[in-house]
Amino acid sequence: MSNQFFMLGAVAYDPKVVTIWEGFKAFFRQRDFAFDYVLYSNYEQQVEAHLAGQVHVAWNSPLAWIRAERAAKARGRRAEAIVMRDSDQNLTSVIVVKADSPIHTLADLRGKRVGVGAIDSPQATLIPLSHLRGQGLTPQQDFAVVRHDVLGGKHGDHIGGERDAARALLTGAVDAACMIDANHLLFINEGTLPAGSTQILAQTALYDHCNFTVFNDAPSEPTQRFRELLLAMSYDDPQVRPLLDLEGLKAWKPGRTEFYRPLDIAVTEMSFYDEAGNIAVADYQY
Amino acid sequence: MTKPETSLSPTINIEALSFAQGAHLLLKRALRALTPGQRLGVRVAPEHEREFLTHLRGWCRAQGHEFFDREDKESICAWIGRGRAMNGRWQQAERASGSDGPHAAPSLRWGFAARGAMVEAGGQSFHYSLHTKEQVWADNAPKLYAQAVAAQWNPNTAIRWEEPFNLDEEIESAVVQVMTYLIENENAALQVPARLYRANSPALPRSAAIARHSNRRRSASCRGLHAPRHLASKRTGPVHCRRAAIAEDFAG
Numbered sequence: 001m002s003n004q005f006f007m008l009g010a011v012a013y014d015p016k017v018v019t020i021w022e023g024f025k026a027f028f029r030q031r032d033f034a035f036d037y038v039l040y041s042n043y044e045q046q047v048e049a050h051l052a053g054q055v056h057v058a059w060n061s062p063l064a065w066i067r068a069e070r071a072a073k074a075r076g077r078r079a080e081a082i083v084m085r086d087s088d089q090n091l092t093s094v095i096v097v098k099a100d101s102p103i104h105t106l107a108d109l110r111g112k113r114v115g116v117g118a119i120d121s122p123q124a125t126l127i128p129l130s131h132l133r134g135q136g137l138t139p140q141q142d143f144a145v146v147r148h149d150v151l152g153g154k155h156g157d158h159i160g161g162e163r164d165a166a167r168a169l170l171t172g173a174v175d176a177a178c179m180i181d182a183n184h185l186l187f188i189n190e191g192t193l194p195a196g197s198t199q200i201l202a203q204t205a206l207y208d209h210c211n212f213t214v215f216n217d218a219p220s221e222p223t224q225r226f227r228e229l230l231l232a233m234s235y236d237d238p239q240v241r242p243l244l245d246l247e248g249l250k251a252w253k254p255g256r257t258e259f260y261r262p263l264d265i266a267v268t269e270m271s272f273y274d275e276a277g278n279i280a281v282a283d284y285q286y
Numbered sequence: 287m288t289k290p291e292t293s294l295s296p297t298i299n300i301e302a303l304s305f306a307q308g309a310h311l312l313l314k315r316a317l318r319a320l321t322p323g324q325r326l327g328v329r330v331a332p333e334h335e336r337e338f339l340t341h342l343r344g345w346c347r348a349q350g351h352e353f354f355d356r357e358d359k360e361s362i363c364a365w366i367g368r369g370r371a372m373n374g375r376w377q378q379a380e381r382a383s384g385s386d387g388p389h390a391a392p393s394l395r396w397g398f399a400a401r402g403a404m405v406e407a408g409g410q411s412f413h414y415s416l417h418t419k420e421q422v423w424a425d426n427a428p429k430l431y432a433q434a435v436a437a438q439w440n441p442n443t444a445i446r447w448e449e450p451f452n453l454d455e456e457i458e459s460a461v462v463q464v465m466t467y468l469i470e471n472e473n474a475a476l477q478v479p480a481r482l483y484r485a486n487s488p489a490l491p492r493s494a495a496i497a498r499h500s501n502r503r504r505s506a507s508c509r510g511l512h513a514p515r516h517l518a519s520k521r522t523g524p525v526h527c528r529r530a531a532i533a534e535d536f537a538g
Contacts, residue, residue: 090343091344200337200340234374235350
């Protein structure tokens with residue numbers, strides 16, 4: 001790839017994404033770093049464009065990271081998570097039931113309907129279903145999975161399907177709903193779930209969310225500079241703070257990959273991607 | 287609610303208070319007293335522990351604090367490691383004017399902030415076409431306001447609406463026409479100064495702007511001065527600022 005700019009790929013899951021990356025572009029340019037970005041409508045296109053060398057770095061969802069890592073390995077390349085947000089670390093998902101529900105243990109979910117987010121949501125579908133499988137409950141066998149497919153290919157970033165699952169819980173369309181720990185609080189605060197109307201039935205293990213992904217053939221000097229500039233961003237700096245607020249972090253952290261293991265297991269269990277990073281799951285629209 | 291205990295590691299007993307009920311306000315208050323990196327122990331009523339700790343983990347992540355699970359056999363339910371962002375937000379913050387009256391040229395970034403309040407740095411600029419004291423100041427504003435207040439009348443009591451009257455048809459028609467004209471005039475008298483409110487920086491006294499820019503229209507200036515009295519009036523507008531500054535000289 002010959003480009004005078006260090007090119008980043010990001011997914012336009014929300015209109016604010018343009019504001020965010022225009023802000024980062026200005027931040028980098030002010031520091032004499034030739035940076036530009038390309039927005040993709042979904043993570044699948046982004047991963048494929050990244051593999052094809054159309055961008056140097058990708059702002060990847062955790063699921064996109066799994067695909068990029070598998071695809072790179074199958075091609076004799078290596079993916080690296082170089083930077084992530086502080087808020088990308090140590091998430092959990094919860095399985096929630098109504099406060100007056102007769103469901104008190106995971107075993108009580110047998111024969112019931114579990115509302116999940118979009119088919120490609122790590123936090124509201126893949127990881128919670130894997131957690132239930134780990135507890136001896138096989139999806140679609142021991143309980144029905146009710147999907148809420150919103151904006152496929154965006155890997156649940158918009159939390160639309162997650163919110164729909166929460167609403168379905170209230171209406172009685174499902175008996176349990178899956179969501180990120182912080183979104184349970186968000187849904188209570190915004191009124192989607194009235195305070196006291198739900199209770200947490202189960203909580204998954206810790207997992208990590210997004211990261212900046214590069215392949216081992218990325219140009220080393222600009223990649224290193226990109227990483228250093230990000231890690232040097234300080235919430236104390238009033239010029240930088242609005243960007244960090246928009247992107248939902250207080251500080252950038254060096255990337256780590258060990259907490260993607262729960263999702264990697266879930267992807268394999270659900271046959272979402274094969275070992276070479278090809279899309280294997282049926283009826284995935286993006 | 288129990289106050290944080292005094293010990294090497296401060297703790298707070300949140301009891302059964304949920305985040306939806308404002309537990310985060312108490313946590314913020316307790317964390318403000320700590321230095322970055324210092325830990326706050328959190329106790330919760332057992333029946334609320336599961337949901338509270340789930341939310342606490344997400345809240346800490348969003349606020350830039352560290353969340354630590356309890357250690358074995360510990361009476362503390364969880365620990366919060368205070369992050370740096372609580373301090374960072376106020377780096378280079380500035381006061382919107384001082385307590386000694388309007389600034390000659392208030393910053394457009396002060397936006398809606400009350401005079402004397404702390405304003406975070408890095409915010410967007412607002413657009414006000416009237417944004418300097420020189421543009422809006424009028425020494426006679428208090429006098430005009432006093433006149434406007436004195437001229438206020440109550441049509442419900444000043445006019446005997448129930449009293450019968452009988453006018454010739456043509457006279458009645460003329461009165462209706464005049465009243466229609468007056469309604470239009472009154473609407474203009476309301477809307478013209480109302481536009482000035484939008485153009486005028488909130489950091490400056492709006493009553494002065496209205497007085498200065500509509501002094502040819504007595505009725506307009508009267509309404510402009512009187513209508514949003516909590517914002518504009520000399521008598522009531524500064525009440526909030528005066529009260530806020532009694533103990534600390536500045537608004538919060």
